[in-house]
Amino acid sequence: MNDTLIKELNDRSIGWVKGYRESGFERFSRLNIPSWKRLNLNGLDLPEYKGYDRLQVTGDGIDVENIMDCGMEEDIREIMQDGQAFGVDEKFVSMVDSFFNTGVVIRVPKGYNSSVPVMVHYPSDGDLILDQNVIIAEPFTSVSIIIDHEAISEAGAFHNGITRVIAKEGSKVNLMKVQRLSDTSFNFDSVIGITGRDAAINWSVVELGSAKSAVSYTTYMNEQGGENNTKGIFFVDDRRRLDLSFKVNHIAPNTTSDIDIRGALKDEAYSIFRGDLDIKRGAKKAKGNEKESVILLDRTVRSDAIPALKCAEDDVEAGHAASCEELDKNTLYYMMSRGLSLDEARMMLVEASFNPIIDAIPDDGLKNAIREVIKRRLTCGEDY
Amino acid sequence: MAKTVINDIDFSRYNIKAKVKYRHKTAKGLTPEIVEEISYLKGEPDWMREFRLKSLEIYNSKPMPTWGVDLSELNIDEIVAYISPDAEKAKTWDDVPKDIKETFDRLGIPEAEKEYLAGVGAQFDSEVIYHNIKEQLEKQGVIFEDFDTALKKYPDIIREYFMKCVPPTDHKFAALHGAIWSGGSFVYVPKGVKVETPLQAYFRMNAPGTGQFEHTLIIVDEGAEAHYIEGCSAPQYSVSNLHAGCVELYVKKGAKLRYSTIENWSKNTYNLNTKRALVDEGASMIWVSGSFGSKKTMLYPSSVLRGEGATSEYTSVTFAAKGQHLDTGAKMIHLAPNTSSKVVAKSLSKDGGITNFRGLLRVGPKATGVKTTVQCEGLMLDDISRSDTLPIIEIQNDYVDMGYEAKVGKISEDKIYYLMSRGLSEDEAKALIVKGFVEPISGSLPLEYAVELNRLINIEMEGSIG
Numbered sequence: 001m002n003d004t005l006i007k008e009l010n011d012r013s014i015g016w017v018k019g020y021r022e023s024g025f026e027r028f029s030r031l032n033i034p035s036w037k038r039l040n041l042n043g044l045d046l047p048e049y050k051g052y053d054r055l056q057v058t059g060d061g062i063d064v065e066n067i068m069d070c071g072m073e074e075d076i077r078e079i080m081q082d083g084q085a086f087g088v089d090e091k092f093v094s095m096v097d098s099f100f101n102t103g104v105v106i107r108v109p110k111g112y113n114s115s116v117p118v119m120v121h122y123p124s125d126g127d128l129i130l131d132q133n134v135i136i137a138e139p140f141t142s143v144s145i146i147i148d149h150e151a152i153s154e155a156g157a158f159h160n161g162i163t164r165v166i167a168k169e170g171s172k173v174n175l176m177k178v179q180r181l182s183d184t185s186f187n188f189d190s191v192i193g194i195t196g197r198d199a200a201i202n203w204s205v206v207e208l209g210s211a212k213s214a215v216s217y218t219t220y221m222n223e224q225g226g227e228n229n230t231k232g233i234f235f236v237d238d239r240r241r242l243d244l245s246f247k248v249n250h251i252a253p254n255t256t257s258d259i260d261i262r263g264a265l266k267d268e269a270y271s272i273f274r275g276d277l278d279i280k281r282g283a284k285k286a287k288g289n290e291k292e293s294v295i296l297l298d299r300t301v302r303s304d305a306i307p308a309l310k311c312a313e314d315d316v317e318a319g320h321a322a323s324c325e326e327l328d329k330n331t332l333y334y335m336m337s338r339g340l341s342l343d344e345a346r347m348m349l350v351e352a353s354f355n356p357i358i359d360a361i362p363d364d365g366l367k368n369a370i371r372e373v374i375k376r377r378l379t380c381g382e383d384y
Numbered sequence: 385m386a387k388t389v390i391n392d393i394d395f396s397r398y399n400i401k402a403k404v405k406y407r408h409k410t411a412k413g414l415t416p417e418i419v420e421e422i423s424y425l426k427g428e429p430d431w432m433r434e435f436r437l438k439s440l441e442i443y444n445s446k447p448m449p450t451w452g453v454d455l456s457e458l459n460i461d462e463i464v465a466y467i468s469p470d471a472e473k474a475k476t477w478d479d480v481p482k483d484i485k486e487t488f489d490r491l492g493i494p495e496a497e498k499e500y501l502a503g504v505g506a507q508f509d510s511e512v513i514y515h516n517i518k519e520q521l522e523k524q525g526v527i528f529e530d531f532d533t534a535l536k537k538y539p540d541i542i543r544e545y546f547m548k549c550v551p552p553t554d555h556k557f558a559a560l561h562g563a564i565w566s567g568g569s570f571v572y573v574p575k576g577v578k579v580e581t582p583l584q585a586y587f588r589m590n591a592p593g594t595g596q597f598e599h600t601l602i603i604v605d606e607g608a609e610a611h612y613i614e615g616c617s618a619p620q621y622s623v624s625n626l627h628a629g630c631v632e633l634y635v636k637k638g639a640k641l642r643y644s645t646i647e648n649w650s651k652n653t654y655n656l657n658t659k660r661a662l663v664d665e666g667a668s669m670i671w672v673s674g675s676f677g678s679k680k681t682m683l684y685p686s687s688v689l690r691g692e693g694a695t696s697e698y699t700s701v702t703f704a705a706k707g708q709h710l711d712t713g714a715k716m717i718h719l720a721p722n723t724s725s726k727v728v729a730k731s732l733s734k735d736g737g738i739t740n741f742r743g744l745l746r747v748g749p750k751a752t753g754v755k756t757t758v759q760c761e762g763l764m765l766d767d768i769s770r771s772d773t774l775p776i777i778e779i780q781n782d783y784v785d786m787g788y789e790a791k792v793g794k795i796s797e798d799k800i801y802y803l804m805s806r807g808l809s810e811d812e813a814k815a816l817i818v819k820g821f822v823e824p825i826s827g828s829l830p831l832e833y834a835v836e837l838n839r840l841i842n843i844e845m846e847g848s849i850g
Contacts, residue, residue: 265782281767296782299752305777305788314764314794322788324779 001049001099003029009099016077024097031091038272038304039214039243044186046095047158050128052102059106059118062143067103067132076105076134079164086218087162087190088245096130096162096190103132103161108141108171117144117176117362124181126155133163137171139196144174144362149181151209156184159210163191167199169223176204176361179213180373183238187213195219195226195255204357205232205261207242208373216245221255221283230259233354236269237377245274246290250283250316259290262353265301266378272304275320281312288318295350296326297378343379350378398648400490401619402483404591405470406509412593413461416440419563422466426532426566429539439552439562446556452711452742453680458654463626464594465564468511473530475516484508491617493586496832501613502581503528507598508588510566521579527572528583531599534570542570545601549632550660557656561597561630568598568629573608573639582611582644582830587629589618589653595626602632604639604667611642613833617677618650624679625653633661635669637691642670644829646836649677651707657683665691665720672828673700675710676840684742686715689723689751698727701825703841704737704769713743713775716758718751727758728824734765743775745786752783762792763821765814815842 006025010018035042057064065071080097087093104120122129129149137143149159159181167173179187187210193201203217219228228248236242248257259275277288294303305322327349335345351358354374361367408425410418419440423433448455471481477494488494488506497504503517505528512530521528527538535542552562569585589596604610618625627649635641641661649655655678661669671685687696698714716725731739741760762771773790795817803813818841819826826834 284767294779296779296784299781299783300749301780301782303777303779305775307773307775307777307788307790309760309762309773309790309792310770311762311764311772311792312770314767314769317791317793319791320773320789322777322786324777324784324786326782326784 001046001095005049006098015072017072020080021098024094027090027094028098031094033091034089036243039212039241041212047128049099052127052129054123054127055102055104056121056123057104057119060116061114062112062118063107063109064118064120065105067100067105067134070105075136079134079136079166084192084194084220086192086216088188088214088216092160092188093162093190096132096160100130100132102129106135106145108137108143110138110141112141112143114142115144115362117146119363120145120147122147122149123152124149124157124159124185125153127157129157129159129161131161133161135163135165135173135175137167137173139168140170142172146176146178146363146366148178148366149187150178151180151182151185154182154184157181158186160188161190165191165193165201167193167195167201169196170198171196172200174202174204176206178206178366178370179209179215181209183209183211183240185210187215189215191217193217193219193228195221195223195228197223198225199223200227200229203228203230203232204360205230205244206370207232207234207244208370208377210240212241214243216247218247218249219257220249220251221257222251224252224254226252226255228257231357231360232261233357234261234263234271235374235377236263236271237266239268241270243272245276247276248278248288250277250279250286250288253282253284253286255283256287257289261292262357263292263294264297264350264353265294265303266297268300270302273306275307276310277308277318277320278310279313279316279318283313284315286313286316286318288316290320292322293353294324295353296324297346347375347378350374398617398650399619400487402487402590406467406591407470408466408468409464410466412464414440414465414564418465422564422566425468428535431543432535436563439559442552443556443559443563446559448556452682453709455654455680458624458626460626462593462623464591465597466566467509467591467594469508469513471508471513473512473533474514477514480514484513487588487590488586491586496584500581500830500832501584502579503583505530505569505585506588507567507585507596509590509594510596512567524577525574526577526579527570529570531568531570531601538570541572542601545603545632545634547630547632549634549662550630550658554658557628558630558658561599561628561658564595565597565599565630568600571602571610571612573604573610575605576607578609579611582613584613584615587614587616589625589627589649592621593623593625595628598629600629600631602641603634604636604641606636607638609640611644613644615646617648618653620650621652623652625650627653627655627657629657631659633669635661635663635667637664638666640668642672644672644833646674646833646840647677648840651677651679653678655681655683659683659685661687661696663687663689663691663694663696666693667691668694669696671698671700671714672825673698673712674825674837674840675700675702675712678710679708681710681712683712684715686717687725688717688719689725690719692720692722694720694723696725698729699825699828700729701822702729702731702739704731704733704739706735706737709738711740711742713741715744716746716756717744718747718754718756720751722753723751724755726756729760730822730825731762731771732765732818732821733762733769733771736768738770740772740774745775746778747780747784747786749780752781754784756786758788760790763818764792764794
């Protein structure tokens with residue numbers, strides 16, 4: 001990925017996007033790949049650039065355009081050049097800004113109100129996916145969107161994406177992101193959401209694949225009455241690593257947020273959870289809560305939690321909780337005495353923890369597929 | 385509005401300024417010459433002089449920490465590293481020079497000693513001016529000496545343990561301490577001896593623009609027990625003072641140590657202190673910590689639970705008022721199986737004060753069967769203050785029971801309303817709620833210190849109400 005390539009991509013770009021890629025590249029070429037103490041990216045080589053053309057989209061009554069050939073109106077420029085801090089790391093964010101090779105622009109038109117999800121599917125056969133996604137919900141609309149990164153072969157993919165969500169006054173955006181890339185893949189995902197007055201953004205996060213995955217969600221609640229609920233599940237096994245980060249900025253009064261993350265770790269897996277509740281001065285009557293619980297399935301796993309709570313306003317309710325425990329031996333013993341195998345009993349306990357989140361997936365095919373992946377990962381490779 | 389009990393207390397007893405008389409005082413700043421001078425004045429053995437010089441090198445090679453509190457206004461080159469008061473170390477208070485004794489009298493130290501302490505050490509600026517222990521304990525083999533005397537009397541023990549638990553390479557201010565430490569206490573409790581009444585050290589900075597770098601080393605041998613209390617204060621000056629002490633605790637097999645601190649440095653003091661305990665098999669280490677003073681504090685007492693079944697508790701209250709940024713917390717490092725730990729951290733912030741709980745909980749791969757809980761609670765007394773919580777939790781095996789909880793908020797209006805309906809004024813109601821909030825800490829202190837803690841809270845609450 002170099003300046004010759006940027007020139008080539010620019011020639012194919014429309015309007016203001018030309019300059020956009022260039023300024024992204026300026027940042028990109030200035031920065032080094034972060035090493036990251038916990039996830040550890042030492043020795044990471046960036047892949048060769050190639051195009052991506054497997055994007056599939058389904059959705060009724062809604063504008064979904066491929067970012068590579070849509071009009072890119074002025075309001076999208078404003079959103080993409082907003083300048084608010086977000087993302088896993090500036091190097092990766094600027095990489096997408098300069099080289100994005102796919103992505104969608106979803107406009108939720110006035111009056112739209114549907115619980116049938118819009119499906120955005122990024123299948124991967126060892127692909128390079130640099131997706132740039134923009135979602136704009138017009139006032140008083142309601143939409144559900146699922147963005148799914150799925151491996152269709154064992155080949156290692158490199159996914160680095162950005163998703164920007166603008167929820168205008170009174171609107172509601174439910175965004176679910178599913179990551180089930182192959183075990184040799186790298187995944188970097190930077191998501192930012194901005195809520196308008198009385199608007200809600202709900203994140204659902206399902207993290208199952210990739211050798212190394214770094215995922216970051218940032219929400220700014222700039223206007224009164226904003227809401228941001230996050231539910232997530234992760235299953236990490238083998239020697240894979242996941243760094244999952246949420247940052248919620250309460251800026252305006254009466255904003256509320258809630259984070260509920262459930263995870264399970266197996267073999268030599270390593271997960272890092274960061275939850276950052278930042279209540280700024282002036283966010284009166286803000287409410288923020290955060291909870292993470294991880295089930296540890298093997299002696300050799302590692303689980304880190306860094307749940308920060310920053311508060312510059314007294315009239316608030318904010319709390320945090322994290323817990324970590326092995327599966328209860330007595331419960332397992334009881335279940336096995338009723339005729340279940342160890343695997344079945346473990347599966348059942350992990351499912352019990354994950355179910356509230358899996359059940360809420362608005363697509364039955366995906367729901368079953370996710371259950372299958374967890375089951376397969378839980379029961380294979382009993383090395384110990 | 386009627387005066388309430390909250391407003392009655394006078395802060396001035398902490399603000400006594402004794403006339404600055406000194407025997408020796410080094411120049412400002414930090415050079416090998418100054419370090420050699422301190423070592424020479426103390427008549428130290430060569431190994432200690434070399435240790436100091438080596439630490440100075442480490443200090444110079446390490447960058448200032450970029451996290452925590454803002455240290456950009458702290459200019460070490462303006463700090464006088466060593467200032468010894470014009471006094472001999474005394475065994476009775478009658479031999480302590482009058483103006484220095486007056487300071488400690490007003491802080492209530494000699495009186496407390498008579499009534500309920502097993503021993504007292506009192507440090508004035510860089511040197512210990514009083515050190516005494518009850519005869520009966522001395523007969524049982526308990527050693528309680530000021531650190532310079534201990535270095536002369538027990539050179540082998542000191543050499544074996546000094547800065548082994550907190551090496552100068554640990555961080556920049558540990559290195560600074562290694563270079564210019566002065567004063568402090570050494571405690572040794574022999575096997576099986578239980579010291580039931582507390583030993584106390586009181587650290588007083590009197591001169592402006594100076595630093596205090598006392599070293600505390602406590603060894604509680606197998607099966608022994610002790611309770612050590614430290615208090616610190618200084619009068620208010622317009623120039624910065626620096627406190628960079630170091631506390632090293634060795635709690636041997638089956639031993640118990642309780643370490644209580646009531647810190648009330650003046651609000652021009654940078655308190656950059658390091659405290660660490662190595663806890664062996666079946667031993668117990670209890671930290672009780674009240675932080676009220678200083679301009680900026682970075683203090684993270686840590687327990688390294690390295691023996692099977694070792695336990696540690698940390699209970700703290702941090703109160704930051706105007707102009708204060710107090711960054712404190714506990715580190716619990718579980719290295720052995722079946723170890724347990726409990727952290728309860730309470731913080732209060734008002735008038736723009738900033739409190740920050742920063743903790744580390746680490747459970748190593750071999751530390752199976754660990755039980756641990758961390759609870760943080762922040763109470764904000766107005767909307768211009770800040771309360772932040774930043775714990776790091778690292779779990780490296782599956783057989784662990786860990787729970788973490790944090791919350792932050794203000795005094796509930798329902799509670800104030802209820803208390804007022806029972807006849808209390810708003811001020812009294814708030815003060816009562818705050819005292820209730822810190823009860824877990826005051827409950828872990830000896831009565832006299834709990835009273836002191838309440839007094840400090842009253843002082844801090846004064847003016848915030850009404």
